Amino acid sequence: MNNFGVILFDIDGVIRSVENSYRLSLKKTVYQFCGWEPSYQDIDNAKNEGIWNNDWDLSLEFIKRNIQKTNSKLKPPNREDIVRCFEDFYFGGNPKKDSKDWSGFIKNEELLVKKEFFKFLSGIGIIWGFVSGAESASAKFVLEKRLQLASPPLIAMGDAPDKPNPEGFLYLASKLSKKSLGKENIPIAYVGDTIADVNTVINAKKRIPDQNFMSIGIAPPHLHLKSRRKERTLYESKLKEAGADLILDSVNELKNIDIDFFKKYQL
Numbered sequence: 001m002n003n004f005g006v007i008l009f010d011i012d013g014v015i016r017s018v019e020n021s022y023r024l025s026l027k028k029t030v031y032q033f034c035g036w037e038p039s040y041q042d043i044d045n046a047k048n049e050g051i052w053n054n055d056w057d058l059s060l061e062f063i064k065r066n067i068q069k070t071n072s073k074l075k076p077p078n079r080e081d082i083v084r085c086f087e088d089f090y091f092g093g094n095p096k097k098d099s100k101d102w103s104g105f106i107k108n109e110e111l112l113v114k115k116e117f118f119k120f121l122s123g124i125g126i127i128w129g130f131v132s133g134a135e136s137a138s139a140k141f142v143l144e145k146r147l148q149l150a151s152p153p154l155i156a157m158g159d160a161p162d163k164p165n166p167e168g169f170l171y172l173a174s175k176l177s178k179k180s181l182g183k184e185n186i187p188i189a190y191v192g193d194t195i196a197d198v199n200t201v202i203n204a205k206k207r208i209p210d211q212n213f214m215s216i217g218i219a220p221p222h223l224h225l226k227s228r229r230k231e232r233t234l235y236e237s238k239l240k241e242a243g244a245d246l247i248l249d250s251v252n253e254l255k256n257i258d259i260d261f262f263k264k265y266q267l
Contacts, residue, residue: 004125006176006188007254008169011132013193013220014251016142020108022055022134023222025089029059032085033077036066040222041231048238050195053133053163056083095137099145106138112221113251115147120255127176129153131169131190131200133162164199166207173204183210191216191251198242217244218251 012018023043031037038046042062052058060082067074087095092104121128129152132139136156143152153176160168173188174181181188188211190201201215217239223232236247248254 002125003127003177003186005186006127006129006173007121007216008129008131008172008176008188008190009251010190010192010194010197011130011134011139011142014191014218015111015113015130015147017110017112017221019220019222021090021105024105024108025086026055026059026062028089029082029086030062030066033082034063034066034072034074036070038062044220044223044231044235047194047196048235050164050199050242053194053196054157056086059086090138095135099137099141106141109142110221111142111146113147115149117252117255118147118149118152124257126257129155129172129176131155131160131163131172133157163196164203166200166204169200170204170207181208181211183212185211187212187214189214189216191218191248191254193218193220195238195242198239198244202243214245215243217247218249219247224249 009015012022019040023040026043027037043058046052046058046061052061056079060076060079063082064076066072067076088104090104090106091102092106093102095102118128130139130143132155134156136154136158139154139156143149143154153172155168155172160171163169169190170181177185177188179185190197190204190213192198192200192215198215198217201213204211205213217236219232219235219239222228223235239247
């Protein structure tokens with residue numbers, strides 16, 4: 001079978017829900033250092049700034065903003081202290097050791113797709129992989145342990161500069177398509193839930209303008225409650241304003257694609 005496209009996926013908010021894991025770790029870490037806990041809306045608003053892809057950095061930023069807002073005499077913690085505190089909440093154990101020993105919020109994560117989803121994509125000629133800002137241990141836990149994917153193509157934290165720098169995205173796209181990126185290559189899409197994800201594709205387009213890149217946006221799972229429809233609509237509008245080519249209700253909608261999909265949304 002001929003491959004007719006590459007789809008790369010963010011993990012957090014796309015493959016798994018992180019409202020009660022990463023985001024909860026962020027909230028608790030901020031509270032630990034300044035006595036104030038950001039709301040989920042605060043986190044969404046910050047994510048919409050398009051530069052806070054790393055939750056450690058966003059935790060520190062929230063602390064600094066709170067200190068400034070309250071005219072507190074607190075001194076911002078070192079980034080190393082932020083990382084240590086965050087990891088204690090998130091992993092609840094050494095991330096380098098067996099996941100059976102973890103007791104943190106990572107155990108709360110709900111999967112948003114099943115293994116069969118990726119088997120289906122392969123069966124219709126879609127090459128797939130993952131570009132995530134999550135730590136390698138966390139990303140591999142959800143992909144290999146929970147979804148049971150064998151050696152999934154992955155760029156995780158530390159493998160490339162943080163998004164929206166497109167370097168990791170471009171590297172994996174080229175590797176999987178087995179061709180130099182450009183007009184002769186197959187279309188390449190990236191599915192993400194933040195403006196940083198959209199900007200990653202925008203920046204890739206700037207570097208290689210004759211390659212058909214597409215940004216596919218999805219609002220994070222916590223905005224899919226009926227009671228938060230207004231917030232979700234606003235969030236999706238910001239993804240569109242940032243340059244998303246297509247907004248999906250769910251990543252599982254990609255099961256409905258066919259060979260004309262990329263042509264339809266080609267810029």
